[in-house]
Amino acid sequence: MAGPGEDFIRLFTQAQRALYLYIMPLVSSSADADEILQETNVVIWSKWSQFTPGTNFVAWGRAIARLEVFRYRRRRDSRLQLLGDDVVELIAEQSAHQISDADQRRDALAECVNRLRERDRELIQRRYNSNVSGDEVAEQLGRPANSVYQSLGRIRRVLMECVRRRLSSAGAAT
Amino acid sequence: MKGKSGEALNQMSGELLELANRYCDQQLTSDDAKRLNDLLRLDSALVALFVEFVQLHGQLAWDAGHGTLSGRGAPANEEFLASCSESVSDVSGQSSAGNRRLSSTVGSMEMARSRSRGLRSYLTASAVACALVTVSILMWQSVSEVAQEAAGKGDIADIRNSSKDVIDKSDSAPLNPVGVVAQSEVGLNPGAGTDQGGASENSVAAASPDESLSSLEAVSDDGDTSDSLVSSGAETQSGSDSRVPVITAEVSSIPDMPTDDYAIIERIDELLAKSWEENGVVASPESEDAEWLRRAYLTFAGRIPSAEECRRYYSATGDRRRRMLVEELLSDARTAENLSVMWVNLLIGRSNPRGVDQAALQAFLMERFQKNEPWIGMVGELIAAEGRSDQNGATNFLLAHLNDQATPATAVTARLFFGQQVHCTQCHDHPFSRDVKQDQFWALNAFFKQTSRELIKVSLPDGTQKDVWKLADSTGGGMTFYETLRGQQKAVLPEFAGHRLTAADGIDRRDELVRLLTTDPDRQVSKAMVNRMWNHFFGAGFTTPVDDMGPHATISHPELLSFLTDAFVQSGYDTKRLMMWIALSDAWHRTSSTNFAGGEVVFEQDNPVTGTEPLFTRVYPRYMVPEQLYDSIRVAIRSVSGQPMESSLGTLHRTEWVKQFVESFGTDDNDERLQFDGNISQALMMMNGEDLEQAISLAVQSLVVPASGKRRTGSECLEQLSMSVLSRKPSESEERAFRNRQRTLVRTLTVEKAMELALEDMLWAYLNSAEFIAVH
Amino acid sequence: MAIWNNFGMNRRHFLQHVATAAATIPAVNFLSHVQANAAALKSSQKACILMWMGGGPPTIDIWDLKPGSKNGGEFKPIDTAAPGVQITEGMPETAKVFNDLSIIRSMSTREADHGRGRYYMQTSYVPNPTVVHPAFGSVVSFEIGRKRTALQIPAFVSIDGGSGQAGFLGMSHAPFVVDSSGRIRNSPSDEAKSRLPARLAMLKEIEDGFVASKRGELPEAHKDVYSNAVNLMVSPQMAAFDSSRTEAALGLEKESDQIKDAYGRNSFGQGLLMARRLVQTGVPFVEVNMGGWDLHAGVFQALRTQRLPQLDQGISALVTDLKQRGMLDDVVLVWMGEFGRTPRINQDVGRDHWAASWSVMMGGGGLKNGQAIGATDADGIQIADGSKSYLPGDVWATVAHAMGIPVNTVHTSKRGRPMKLANGGTPIQELIG
The missing domain is CATH 1.10.10.10 (Winged helix-like DNA-binding domain superfamily/Winged helix DNA-binding domain)
Structure with missing residues (x-):
């Protein structure tokens, strides 16, 4: 197989919203959230083969998104530094729980x-x-x-x- | 302590949400951010709250941006809406009402000292205060227990325990708090809970529901009444022997309804505070005395206070003076007169197109209001009145509206007494309320179809004759008929609140309607009066317009309206108590000005003029009605002249004066239009009216040289002017304007003459100001 | 349906567009603005005279007779100067000038209650508890009155009663109500006039203090109305109200007895005469009230002995007078009440309320007159098959067109809601050609 299959694409599409909502509390502005989501998507897409079908796609994507958030934080301006890294961790952990419903x-x-x-x-x-x-x-x-x-x-x-x-x-x- | 930390968390939640909100809008300052970090580090519950809030923000952004969000298009569900807003208030203070109430009890001593308002401060004057407040809590609790259910039972239990503590601690806590109130010269009604004597005096032999329904049958679904046409006839005849309709202010105990006035007022405050919180508004600060004093006189007595009355009020010290004034005004004959004038205007209008005995109707109302007869009894008397227009003033209401098959009588009765606008259903079903059908109008109309009027000549003692109207009924039964627009004849029987009369002979249908009012499960008579009275005090009612409370109407504060409706019923339809509750409510003491920090925002959110629902964060300014203006000008002029107030200002000349602003349309609905909305004609009258010009000049003459002899100084006079017209001292800029005018005039006139003219001009200016013409 | 329902791109952008305009400035698109200016160049003295028939006139006996029907009543139709157009025999003089008048015979307006019907016909909107709409006279005051800077008297004058209100446009556009005698109550004495400036200066101090206390619209509205009242008091244009006064500077003469007789020595006739004088002075909207139309009983008797003769004399005199003065093309006439009356004649020989099928009369204003537009069926109980029916908004849109007010003007309510002129009505094609 040269690329991700139909199932992957479906899961990917379905996860978009959840990921966005996961990211949002970490950055506050929807422009930043959009951008991070795009970068996360690029990574997800590039790592499609690492995803194990049957496991939780959103959780997998979330882990990627979390890393992207921290990368993004480092290279951007001070408005992203309003929250401390430790606090962002706390939020990230909580944010993961709260998107189940x-x-x-x-x-x-x-x-x-x-x-x-x-x-x-x-x-x-x-x-x-x-x-x-x-x-x-x-x-x-x-x-x-x-x-x-x-x-x-x-x-x-x-x-x-x-x-x-x-x-x-x-x-x-x- | 667990409770303590819960409360702290609560406070922090509020702060956190504030910060989270700024975070969503990228409005965090670095200080904010620091605080936000601290809070989030502190407690995982706060993190969860934060995430929930910001995710909601994310949802909104995502769904808007991607258009993927599809609602199910479910029909609006009012119940859900209500519960939604309920929960908002619950959470925003975490079972806010209960907690706040508790703290207000515990800290009532301190709190009262810090607040200047009469009621609460007075309460703390003695040791019984705590107990009283506690009792009201308990009552309140039982009322709101159901509502509280969703908000966490632990909190309620806490409150209970703590309130119990308070009672235990308070040695002097009497078993009967009502007695305490009565002793303490408060004059607030102790409530029916412990002593129903006062109320039952008012009620005339309360009819048991069974009795009152003797001539009625429940409306069956198929609407077939033929079976009972004959059967109940005989019973009915004996049942309605008493010609006087049994009008009763039945004091049916409403479960969980507080009966003492304190508790009722507290509950009003509570419910309004809740709605302010839900809507994220702050109420305006407490009004200055001058503003409140003027408003109180205009609302109760229908006129401004005289300069002397102002000074008397200002010279009184202590926190109780507002409440004492309310009590004084409640028992003042001018309040009864004001109410009676208001109701004459509502009942038959100012232009009196059908030529009925306005004065007799007013005398009737005045007498009843002064005795504080139960409102439902008065309504009953108006609906069931019989006899001569000059002897029974109440007859004039129907006499004015029996034209055109009593359709105006039907429409006006429904509008004024039930808060229902049904006149358009005369011709077709209600345009925007599917529940109101054309036949309902005619079923109500059928109650009035036996009624007729005739003109009779009566001899007066002096040998002359005059024409009077006589209002009478035939008690013949049968269906009554109406015609649809297409000319079809349709038959109906009288029907109200789900009860339909039979077609039997011998039933006085108006009497039956009066009976039905008292058993109406919707308590429409109470609800309509509560809404109208609230509107009278605040300048906005719970619905717009105030007399359109049908199923389609949006009610701004349903819980408060229904609470007051029940309280009014329970009080035995006690109009004065209803007025007192509103007058002593916290909101009515707030300033109508929005000139305070954040006032612009509140104004924006709470401005019924723009068609939004009122939040009652303040009293809404409006123009005086012509009667208020007439009486107020007279009071102002007399005050300036140093004349004492008349006990009654007399209504004859006023009635004529008011008519210049009224235009009767001459249509079958007896409608009229009052051109008194601050228009040019009104301005011309105030600026150029010859009577007024003369009055100004005479008043100033006796102001400058009073009867006592000694000439007054300019500033003494100026103060008397502003006190007489605006109930306050002159402002600096007003003083300046007055001095400037004097200086100009003195170039060509003597000092004395210059002062007189300047005073005339100043009085003119005060009388022409918006501050004078507004009830604010 | 998405949660952003009723809020698609168009509406959103529309709202944004409206909101960016200041609340009191109507949003007008560029094209219509150009048209408006062109119209303004043509004439600066456009006006409307509304003849308001309070109570609801029986148009089936006046403009749309049904000979041969059981609903026909006592009057016969007669021919008019307009080919093919017949009106009641009770108005022979009006029939002679019918080349300059038109009838819309297919009004269908659903509000048959006096209050609601009045509101609907005057504003084009059905009553709504959350907003008070302006009567069209107030709209004209707002749109045209403000531009007539030389006009010192109110731009919306109501003679012998007023049935409209300014609503969200504000009290300064409310009708100024006068009676047809020409006397204005409480006009100032000379002494009062001489002291006025000083008094107003003092008043200003009090008013400023009150306005600063931020108590909503009332204090500001009070100020505006007072300034209008002062303008009126000191204006020589006051003479326009009184036909016995001459004011050469305004191009007004003292009206001769002859002309007063021509209009009819009754309040309707004299009201129309005053309306003509006001229009000459530059007032863009005058309403003349004739009440007492709620004829549930004895309709034919009332029409024959009193109503129709007064109408006939007044209307024919007004048309003739305006025409002789060359004003008729600039002054649009509207004759209406809150609704018509039932085709069926009731047991009291009266007619009841009827909004389903009735007539409005219009004229002048450069319209293509001499027409009867639309039709009702043989018994008058519904709009005839194939006939277009009209709403009050269509009548007022036609008036707007005739007066050069862009029909797509949008006003903004106090709540920020966009309100289309005449509720989005369309000018009646047959009349505007």
Whole structure:
């Protein structure tokens, strides 16, 4: 076989989201997360033959991603140094645990976003749809940046709690 | 201590989320980052929380960027939404309500000292305070236990134990906290829990549900009523012998409902605080006395305070003065008058297109409000009134709305008393509420179809005659008919809240409707009044508009509304207590100004004018209604002139004056439009009105040279002006403006004349200011 | 459906576009802006006179008669100056000038409650608890009034009552309500005028303090309204309200008894005369109210003895007068109420509320007049097969077109929501040609 097979490609595709979510807490900006994911993908692709079918693809990919994160941290500017290496380790470990129920979380979040007050939903959509910074959102809306950041924080918390609630009620139902 | 560290963790969670949020937006400062690192090193629970939060951020970013996220398009589920927001508040303070409540108990002594608000400080004045607060906790707990279930049982147990400790420690804790309240000259109602005497005085022979349903049958699904058309007729006749409808403020004990006023007020505060937290807003700071004093007079008495009333209030010391003023205003006849005017306007309008006896209706309402009759009783009297328009003022409500097959009577009854807008279902099913059907309108309408009015001549003692209306019913039964737009005839029977009357003869259908109100499981009469009263105090209700609370309506604070609805029912529909609860709630004491750090953000988030749901972080400024303006101008002018306040300002001239702003559409719905929204005509009236100009000049003359003789100085006069009009001292820039004007005038006039003219101009300016015309 | 539903690229970019414009500045695309300027060059004195028939007029007895139907009622149709267009026999003078008027016979507007219908017809939007939409008069005040810097009196005047509100456009675009007698209540005495500047200076100090306390829109709105009121008080244009006053500088003359008689010595007629004077002075939107149309009983009697004669005299005089002065092409006329009335005649010989099929009359404004557009069926109970039906937004879009307001103008509500002019209505093709 000259390259990765259909199964590998399927697993690879399916893992993208989980890996992205794994990386995100380590770097905070989606641009950085995107870039690290791309580099991780390159490595995964190059090492496809080392993957043992039947084992956990995401866990395998995560290990690669973790190394990429640390590499990336070293060669980039100070904003990536905000968290100490030891803390990033802690987060990485935790982050690995928390993506096991990603699918339910996704559905739950979709519901929760739908249920936001219209105004809040629009704000979240502005922020993430074109992935612009809070400053740009503030400019679009003619609101003080400060207030936009506060609103975003509040909405994220609402969403987090809503997701929790949904997951726990879903858990109870099954 | 475990509890202690749990609380510390809690606090840190809050901080961590704050930092995590900044992290997501790349807004961390280096100090922030340092703190974040420290926190994450501290506890793995915090790391987990951090990851959860930032992963959510990641999810949002990923799903937005990749468009892979597909919702299932599930229909909106209100219940879920509610539970969602509930959990938010729970977690944000980790069973916040309970913990905060506990700490407020334990630390109530210290806390009260640091807070200037009357209620709480007063509580600490004696040792019983702790016990009282504790009791309210226990009550509150039982109410909220269900809600708390999801939030971790351990916390609740903790609270219980600790509250028990508090009680044990407090030697003087009385078994009956109510008694303590009563002794301590508070004047707050002790509540029905221990003594129902007060409430049962109000209730007239409470009808048992069975009795009251004697002429009714439950609505069956197939809607077939033919069986019972005859059968229940005889029973009904005897059942409705008492001509006076049995109106009762039935004090049905609602499980887990706090009965003492303290607990109710605390619960209001609690629920609002919860919603502020959920929405990430801070409420505005406590208002200055001047602002609050003015608001209190305008809300209760319908006018600004006089200069003398202001000074009396300011000279009182102590933290209790706000509460004492609320109590004073509650028992003041002017409050009853204000309520009665408000309700005359709601019930029959200002323009009185059908020419009924406005004055008699007002006298009726005034008398009832002054006696603080149960609201549901008043509603019953208005709905079931019979007799002459001059003798029974209550008849004038229906007399004004019996035109066009009593469709206005139906629509106005539903709107004012039940908070339901059904007028559009007169012609077709509700446009945006699938649950409200055309036949419901006509089924309510059927209650009024036996009613008729006739014009009769009566002889007066002086030998002259006058025309009065007489309102009467036939008790003939039968179906009533309405016509669909296509001209089809349809038949209905009277039906309300799931109960349908039979077609038998001998039933006074309006009396039956009144009976049904008291057994309505939805407590619509209470809910509608609570919402309207809340709106009266805050300038926004729980729904917009305030009298549209149908199934489609969005309710801003469902839990609070339903709590107050129950509390109002339990109080025996005690209007004054309802007013007191709202007036003493924490939120009503906050300033309407958003001029504080972070105020811009709060303003942005809590500004119902833009159509968003109110959060009640402050009272919303609005224009005075014309009656308020009329009375306030009079108070201001009299204060300036040094005249005493009239006990009653008299309504006749005011009624005429108000009419210039009212336009009757002359349509079948008896609708009218009030042109009093701060428009140009209103500005012209305030700027150029001849009456006002004369009044200003006369008032200033007696201000400068009072009856007592000694001429006042300019600054004394200026202070009297601003106190009379705006209930406060003049600002520096106002003083400057006044002096400048005086200086200009004195070039051509004598000093005395210059001062007089400058004062006139200043009074004019005060009266024309937004600060005066606004209730804020 | 994705969670970003109803938020595809188009909408997102659209919103961003709107949001970048300042909240009070409407977003207009470049092309329409050019058109607007071209229109403005053609004439700077475009105006609209709305004849508001409060209560809901029985258009089946006036503009869309049904002879031979059981719903037909007591009036017969007569021919008008416009070939093929018939109206009620009760309006013979109006029939003579019908070359300059048109009827839209296929209004279908679903709101048959007075309050809701009034709101819908005035704003083009159905009532919504979260936003108060502006009446079209306020839209005109906002769009055109602001540009007429020489205009010192309010740009939206309502005579004998007002049925509209400024909504989110703000109180300074609210209708100024006057009565047809021409007297403005509480106009200033000379002494008051002389003290006004000093008083306003003092007032400013108080107002500034209150505005600084940040209590929302009310203090600012109060300031704006006061400044409008002051402009009005000191303006010689006040003369436009009073037909007995002359103000040569404004191109107004004292109206002769002859012209007053021509319009009819009733408040509707005199209101129309005042409207013409106001339009001459540059007021872009005048509403003249004629109430009392809620004719649930005795409809024919009321029409015959009072309503139709007044309408006939007033409308025909207005058209003739505007035409003689060369103003008719610049002044668009609209005649409507909140809805029509039931084709079926009820037991009280009245007609009830009916929004499913009724008529609005328009005219002047450079429209292609002399037409009846759309049709109802033989009994008047529904829009005839094959006939297009129209909404209030279409009527107001036609007015906007006639007045040179770009039809794709978008306003922004206080909440930041984009609101299309006339709820996105389309100008009626037959009228704009």
